[in-house]
Structures are given as C-alpha cells and as structure tokens.
Amino acid sequence: MKFTMVPFNAEKIKISQIFKNRACESFADTPVFSEKIKKVYGYDISFPKAPADRPYIFSSFVTSIDGKLAYADKPSAFYVAGKNQMAGEGKNTDFWILNALRGICDAAIIGGNSMETDADYAMYCMDEDIQRDRRKAGLSPIPLNIIMTLDASDVPLDHKLLKSREVPSILCTSPEGCSFLREHYEGEMIEVSGKEEPGQIHEVLSKAGKGVLPVLVTGEGKFPDSKLIMKILRGFGIRHLLIESPGYGHYLVKQEMMDEFFLNMSAVYIGGGDTMTLGKADKGFSAEAHPHTEILSIHMFNEYFVYFRYRFHYEFM
Numbered sequence: 001m002k003f004t005m006v007p008f009n010a011e012k013i014k015i016s017q018i019f020k021n022r023a024c025e026s027f028a029d030t031p032v033f034s035e036k037i038k039k040v041y042g043y044d045i046s047f048p049k050a051p052a053d054r055p056y057i058f059s060s061f062v063t064s065i066d067g068k069l070a071y072a073d074k075p076s077a078f079y080v081a082g083k084n085q086m087a088g089e090g091k092n093t094d095f096w097i098l099n100a101l102r103g104i105c106d107a108a109i110i111g112g113n114s115m116e117t118d119a120d121y122a123m124y125c126m127d128e129d130i131q132r133d134r135r136k137a138g139l140s141p142i143p144l145n146i147i148m149t150l151d152a153s154d155v156p157l158d159h160k161l162l163k164s165r166e167v168p169s170i171l172c173t174s175p176e177g178c179s180f181l182r183e184h185y186e187g188e189m190i191e192v193s194g195k196e197e198p199g200q201i202h203e204v205l206s207k208a209g210k211g212v213l214p215v216l217v218t219g220e221g222k223f224p225d226s227k228l229i230m231k232i233l234r235g236f237g238i239r240h241l242l243i244e245s246p247g248y249g250h251y252l253v254k255q256e257m258m259d260e261f262f263l264n265m266s267a268v269y270i271g272g273g274d275t276m277t278l279g280k281a282d283k284g285f286s287a288e289a290h291p292h293t294e295i296l297s298i299h300m301f302n303e304y305f306v307y308f309r310y311r312f313h314y315e316f317m
C-alpha cells in the first residue's frame, strides 16, 4: 500500500478560534504535543481521562449547513468540503482536522459502506509533521484500523485494508458476520470471541497487519456486543478512539458511549431526502429523551467554513 502524504501548509490552512469553553482547561490528557497542531488549531488537542472500561471516543465528520454528509450523486464524504468553491484553503483544513485526529488516536473505526465508496480507504495520519510528533509521543506508527460490521455482508471483502501488511487492521462482527466471512473471505483470518483470557485475545489482535485478519466475534445473531468490544480495546491499550463511520457513530450515541463530535460545517446546501445524514438507517430520538451537546470550541477559516467541537451529555435520555 502506498502511503500518500499531504503537504498541509500551516500558514495557509490555519483557523481562528471564535470560542473556547473553559471546560477544555481541565482536559489533562494530551496524546500528542505538536507545534503543527498549535499553529493551525491554536492549541494542542487534549481530552478528559479515558474511562476504565472503554476508550475515550470521538468522531470527525463534515456536513453541509443542512446536516448532510454526502451528495446524492457523489457518495464519497470528500465532496462536501471539496466542492465548496467559496472555502478556499478552508476545505483543506477540514481534511487536516481528520488527519490531526488520526495522528493523535490509538485506533480508528470505519464501516463497510464507506470502504465501498473508497477503494483506498486507510486511516493513517497524512500530515508528516504530526506523524513525526505521534512517533515522538510513543504511539504506534499507524492507528489500529478497525472495520465494524453487523453481519459483514456489506464489507467489500477484496478491500486492501483487510489483507494489508502495512496497516494493522482488525474486523469486529457478530457470530452471523463471522459465518459469512468463513464462507466468503478468501484471505487468511483468525477468530477470537472475547471470552478467552486477555493474553490470548491480545495475542490474536497483535497479528493485525501481518497478512492474517484478526476477527473479533462478539454478541448474538447479527448483533456484535459493542460494550464488550470497547472493553477489549481498552484492555488492548486503546485509550483514544476515532470514529469515521457515521452509521456506527450514531449507534454509539444511542448507547451513550460517544464522548465528542468534531463537526465541521461546509457552508453549502445539499437538501433532499435521498442524501446521507447521521443515523439515516435508524429512527430519530424523541422530543422527551435525546442527547444534548455542549459546545467545546468554534473555529472559522472564512465566512464559508466553521469547525465545531461538541461534548455529549446524556442526562436527559
């Protein structure tokens, strides 16, 4: 696999801080100290301490002003920012934020549908400066790439990520998903159920990126057990987990496990009932019981691109 790096120019893509919540001052866990992040974002990205039973979990998405994640005719996420003709370098800042978060996380999760829209999908930091800082901070060269799927039938099984020897990847699925893989996956896989001794689970997960696909099989029927998956990941040393999958991200919000959203708003209007939104495949929350969010920070590039950071609150669920 070719690791494409992007020459992000800090002077050109830097953004102005409009608001920073005082709560951020108490966030003492800074996974990576980076001059590049300071130059573009204004300060290093820090988090509260990760819980003991799961990683600290955050997502990075870009939406239009009406909350759409993709155009109907171009399903790749890239175009929501990329086709904002007024944004100038601000569209590159959007992609940079995703890369900064990839640079500071231990693992990142992607879903089958996004892999389908991008044959080269791999979650690694494309900013050379942050990548260097990541290594200095003692993090693995590439975050653990996790493919999350209910039943594996939507995962493109010939995708490079599954067999990569350079990108450490694992797949998490249900018992039915595992049966599907046994029947249809042509590469070599190794299964682990999460019921084994931690040492044994870790040994299997450590095979990621060595040409054999570790498959973590949990839950029942078509439903993996996300609480168990998160507990295992935390035990495996994953403290900071980035979610790049809108479908699974929504599920984590429902499970009250999502901690933060980095949500960039490209000031374009997409509209339509045929376009991708968060939680599209599911029912929405009710007026009486739904998550709230607290704005942690707001940055702007120009009048056409804004970058929000939110923290979830679940006390009214």
Ligand SMILES: NC(=O)c1ccc[n+]([C@@H]2O[C@H](COP(=O)([O-])OP(=O)(O)OC[C@H]3O[C@@H](n4cnc5c(N)ncnc54)[C@H](OP(=O)(O)O)[C@@H]3O)[C@@H](O)[C@H]2O)c1
Residues within 6 Å of the ligand: 060, 061, 062, 063, 068, 069, 070, 075, 076, 077, 078, 080, 110, 111, 112, 113, 114, 115, 117, 148, 149, 150, 151, 152, 153, 154, 155, 223, 224, 226, 244, 245, 246, 247, 248, 251, 276
């Ligand atoms: N604008 C942005 O920032 C952005 C970012 C990323 C993607 N996108 C766009 O969003 C679209 C894809 O989004 P999507 O949500 O359809 O696809 P996705 O995130 O690629 O897929 C959702 C994945 O989550 C799995 N999943 C859902 N609930 C689960 C659970 N409870 N346990 C385990 N796995 C679970 C699904 O499994 P199954 O496949 O088995 O159902 C599926 O693989 C594409 O158009 C993409 O370009 C936009």
